[in-house]
Amino acid sequence: MPQGQPLSVPDDGLTTKQRRNRPLLAVHTGDGKGKSTAAFGLGLRGWNQGWNIGVFQFVKSAKWRIGEQTVFERLGRLHEETGEGGPVEWHKMGSGWSWTRKQGDGSDHAADAAQGWAEVKRRLAAQTHDLLILDEFTYLMEWGWVDVEDVVETLTQRPGFQHVVITGRRAHPALIEAADLVTEMTKIKHPMDAGQKGQRGIEW
Amino acid sequence: MPQGQPLSVPDDGLTTKQRRNRPLLAVHTGDGKGKSTAAFGLGLRGWNQGWNIGVFQFVKSAKWRIGEQTVFERLGRLHEETGEGGPVEWHKMGSGWSWTRKQGDGSDHAADAAQGWAEVKRRLAAQTHDLLILDEFTYLMEWGWVDVEDVVETLTQRPGFQHVVITGRRAHPALIEAADLVTEMTKIKHPMDAGQKGQRGIEW
Numbered sequence: 111m112p113q114g115q116p117l118s119v120p121d122d123g124l125t126t127k128q129r130r131n132r133p134l135l136a137v138h139t140g141d142g143k144g145k146s147t148a149a150f151g152l153g154l155r156g157w158n159q160g161w162n163i164g165v166f167q168f169v170k171s172a173k174w175r176i177g178e179q180t181v182f183e184r185l186g187r188l189h190e191e192t193g194e195g196g197p198v199e200w201h202k203m204g205s206g207w208s209w210t211r212k213q214g215d216g217s218d219h220a221a222d223a224a225q226g227w228a229e230v231k232r233r234l235a236a237q238t239h240d241l242l243i244l245d246e247f248t249y250l251m252e253w254g255w256v257d258v259e260d261v262v263e264t265l266t267q268r269p270g271f272q273h274v275v276i277t278g279r280r281a282h283p284a285l286i287e288a289a290d291l292v293t294e295m296t297k298i299k300h301p302m303d304a305g306q307k308g309q310r311g312i313e314w
Numbered sequence: 315m316p317q318g319q320p321l322s323v324p325d326d327g328l329t330t331k332q333r334r335n336r337p338l339l340a341v342h343t344g345d346g347k348g349k350s351t352a353a354f355g356l357g358l359r360g361w362n363q364g365w366n367i368g369v370f371q372f373v374k375s376a377k378w379r380i381g382e383q384t385v386f387e388r389l390g391r392l393h394e395e396t397g398e399g400g401p402v403e404w405h406k407m408g409s410g411w412s413w414t415r416k417q418g419d420g421s422d423h424a425a426d427a428a429q430g431w432a433e434v435k436r437r438l439a440a441q442t443h444d445l446l447i448l449d450e451f452t453y454l455m456e457w458g459w460v461d462v463e464d465v466v467e468t469l470t471q472r473p474g475f476q477h478v479v480i481t482g483r484r485a486h487p488a489l490i491e492a493a494d495l496v497t498e499m500t501k502i503k504h505p506m507d508a509g510q511k512g513q514r515g516i517e518w
Binding site: 132134136137138139140142143144145146147148149150151152154155156157158159161176177178180181184185188194195240241273286289290291292293294295296297298299300301309310311312314 | 336338340343346347348350351352354355356358359360361362363365380381382384385389392398399490493494495496498499501502503513514515516
């Protein structure tokens with residue numbers, strides 16, 4: 111809520127306006143639903159502000175396509191056609207990233223993941239996007255596919271004004287420490303507990 | 315993840331397919347961010363499935379307009395123009411609902427809230443929407459502006475195939491009991507704790 115007031119005013123030499131406009135590093139973690147969904151919801155807000163949106167889905171399945179991808183790609187085309195909102199790029203690891211010609215067979219996830227992170231680093235340095243969503247990125251840190259120190263240093267030292275949202279379970283403590291905003295999604299009750307499988311429109 | 319398997323198969327006489335296609339009552343609660351944002355993210359998925367989406371924001375401020383409203387209304391127009399996705403209606407309580415000619419002065423929130431719930435009940439009975447998002451609805455139950463038993467009975471007895479997502483802090487135990495899917499968003503860290511105010515594109 112925008113009416114919310116900070117609990118304390120930090121002694122950081124910044125004005126309220128400067129502080130308000132600081133780019134955020136946000137993390138959505140926990141075992142519950144809504145981590146990615148809320149990240150893409152933020153993407154909607156950003157698109158509406160005219161931001162350049164970059165989504166990087168660090169998922170292993172090439173087949174897996176969620177409704178949000180279709181809608182965001184449609185919003186990106188809408189921007190090209192009418193100038194509304196902002197540009198959108200949506201990249202999915204699957205079996206090799208779309209920016210490489212060489213499509214792997216998807217068996218070397220560690221290499222694909224490292225390549226994805228290298229591309230994100232290049233884009234952060236080039237300030238390509240206003241909002242970057244690194245979906246399911248926490249697992250790369252957990253599995254040692256990227257170097258935790260490198261990730262934290264790159265993110266905290268990123269130039270300019272770039273919001274970054276990272277999703278995934280079991281976020282690394284160093285990432286939580288570095289983040290400005292951390293929300294944990296906790297499962298209280300899930301239909302699978304009652305024997306229900308995932309369904310179209312809800313899970314994808 | 316759709317690959318997830320239920321922990322147990324209930325003895326309810328339904329086939330897996332019937333069970334998979336049961337409409338959900340979902341609740342996003344807790345003090346953290348992402349409750350509404352994740353609900354609107356589900357709305358994106360539903361829109362992409364061609365669902366008729368109805369959003370009812372039980373918020374008191376008439377001025378408050380979030381980016382999602384603009385984007386969803388745009389998606390609704392896109393549906394009208396091209397047939398893509400599904401139709402969208404977005405209603406906000408503010409100082410009186412948009413479906414009434416009579417605009418109140420916004421001072422009688424309890425009456426506005428009761429009127430909003432009455433309209434939602436009518437639409438549930440008429441099966442107007444495939445997905446209804448009742449944003450910040452938990453407070454109406456907390457404050458006694460709607461009858462808890464009436465809400466629970468109406469929702470659990472709703473006809474046909476209508477998904478309902480309810481957001482807000484401190485969800486009533488009877489609502490949690492009635493829901494199929496409950497996620498709690500917990501704040502681990504928030505920029506306001508570090509003296510930062512809400513900012514455009516992130517909070518609205």
